Amino acid sequence: xxxxxxHEDWKSCFSEIGxxxxxxxxxxxxSAADAEDIVQEAFVKxxxxxxxxxxxxxxxATVRSIALDFIRRDKRRARREATVFAGSxxxxxxxxxxxxxxxxxxxxxVSCLPQDQREVLVLxxxxxxxxxxxxxxxxxxxxxxxxxxxxxxxxxxxxxQPQ
Amino acid sequence: MNDFSELENDLKALRxxxxxxxxxxxxxxxxxxxxxxxxxxxxxxxxxxxxFTETPYRIGFGLVAAAAAVVLLLARIxxxxxxxxxxxxxxxxxxxxxxPVLPAFSGRSDVDGSMSSSKFVPAGxxxxxxxxxxxxxxxxxxxxxxxxxxxYQTQQTWQWRNPSTxxxxxxxxxxxxVVLIPxxxx
Numbered sequence: 001x002x003x004x005x006x007h008e009d010w011k012s013c014f015s016e017i018g019x020x021x022x023x024x025x026x027x028x029x030x031s032a033a034d035a036e037d038i039v040q041e042a043f044v045k046x047x048x049x050x051x052x053x054x055x056x057x058x059x060x061a062t063v064r065s066i067a068l069d070f071i072r073r074d075k076r077r078a079r080r081e082a083t084v085f086a087g088s089x090x091x092x093x094x095x096x097x098x099x100x101x102x103x104x105x106x107x108x109x110v111s112c113l114p115q116d117q118r119e120v121l122v123l124x125x126x127x128x129x130x131x132x133x134x135x136x137x138x139x140x141x142x143x144x145x146x147x148x149x150x151x152x153x154x155x156x157x158x159x160x161q162p163q
Numbered sequence: 164m165n166d167f168s169e170l171e172n173d174l175k176a177l178r179x180x181x182x183x184x185x186x187x188x189x190x191x192x193x194x195x196x197x198x199x200x201x202x203x204x205x206x207x208x209x210x211x212x213x214x215f216t217e218t219p220y221r222i223g224f225g226l227v228a229a230a231a232a233v234v235l236l237l238a239r240i241x242x243x244x245x246x247x248x249x250x251x252x253x254x255x256x257x258x259x260x261x262x263p264v265l266p267a268f269s270g271r272s273d274v275d276g277s278m279s280s281s282k283f284v285p286a287g288x289x290x291x292x293x294x295x296x297x298x299x300x301x302x303x304x305x306x307x308x309x310x311x312x313x314x315y316q317t318q319q320t321w322q323w324r325n326p327s328t329x330x331x332x333x334x335x336x337x338x339x340x341v342v343l344i345p346x347x348x349x
Contacts, residue, residue: 010194014187022186023179036186044193095180103177110174125174153167156174 013053014043020127021063026095027119028067042066056129057136064119064137109159117152124149226344230295230313233342238290238319283332286324290338292317300346310343 021043025035042063051058096107113121123129123137134145294316300309320335 010190011187014182014190018182018186019179022182032180032183036182036189039182040186040190040193043190047194097178097180102173106173106177110177121174125171126179150167153170157167157170160170 010043010047017056017059017127020122021060023095023126024060024119024122025063025067027115027122028064028071032095034070038063038067038070056127057133060123060127060129060133060137061139105160106156109156112159113152113155117148117155120145120148121152121156226311226313227295229344230315230342233344234290234292234315234317234340237340238288281325282327283323283325283330286322286331287320288322289320290317291320298341301343303343309346311346313342313344315340315342 018039021039022032022035025038025042026032029035029038042059042065045066046059046062053059096103096110098104098107110118110121119138120134123134124131129137131142131145131149134140134149135142138145140148292315296314296316298312298314301312302308303310317338317340318335319338320333322334323332325331
């Protein structure tokens with residue numbers, strides 16, 4: 001009856017990492033429902049294969065892989081998302097629970113980040129991955145992950161400064 | 164990085180939206196399906212093992228072994244019985260043909276020899292079971308214990324040989340045997 005124990009484990013685990021996972025998945029989708037589909041598929045797939053939950057890089061890589069497959073499955077969606085990936089006019093907004101205008105502005109600024117910087121920021125800030133884990137999840141070097149993170153922060157700081 | 168510490172704190176204060184309760188339910192359902200699949204996989208493996216190692220096959224092998232033992236026993240009994248009969252038959256039939264002639268040869272010294280030369284002795288018996296049919300369970304009258312009815316179709320062959328002349332006699336015929344084997348339930 002081991003599965004009962006793991007059945008309870010996934011709940012506590014998902015309660016902890018679910019919001020960050022969802023935020024990460026929302027970078028590639030236009031709706032929360034699509035992001036939830038991706039997170040569900042990735043999390044169940046990850047859990048089914050009995051991977052250690054400490055292997056967060058693999059979990060986020062799974063989410064990313066499924067998100068990209070999800071986009072490829074729907075050509076119209078892929079075309080739409082291609083415009084997003086071009087970075088000119090990001091329309092995908094991470095969902096945040098903001099409490100004031102400052103947080104609302106910060107959330108809007110995050111959504112305007114280039115996609116490669118935003119995904120590193122999301123993984124670092126809201127999912128608390130190390131640069132090593134981010135590098136593993138995104139298939140980039142640690143230095144690239146760290147530099148993208150710095151660029152993202154610089155970008156945000158610049159965009160939040162009063163004109 | 165110190166330049167960004169305040170910004171990082173602001174970002175950390177910004178909380179991502181929580182997943183909907185529906186997502187929890189969907190994942191729970193998917194996990195339950197996963198567990199059922201795992202259990203059924205394990206079950207199918209266990210069933211596979213059970214099929215080949217556990218009770219029914221043991222019973223089956225037991226039945227086959229018991230049936231084989233019964234068949235061998237019957238064959239041996241039949242062989243003995245037939246040997247006795249055949250001794251008589253083998254002695255009688257040639258003797259009946261030769262005895263009337265014997266008086267004609269009564270004066271001859273080889274009469275006893277001709278009598279002995281007309282004797283056929285059993286040389287072999289085989290019983291080949293070429294079909295076994297399980298005809299199911301049945302209850303004998305007044306009995307609550309089920310009996311398995313097995314029908315064996317066999318080919319029986321008997322051989323006799325006359326040691327003095329080297330002549331041989333061979334009889335072959337099909338036969339059927341029905342064996343009732345008590346079945347013990349578990």
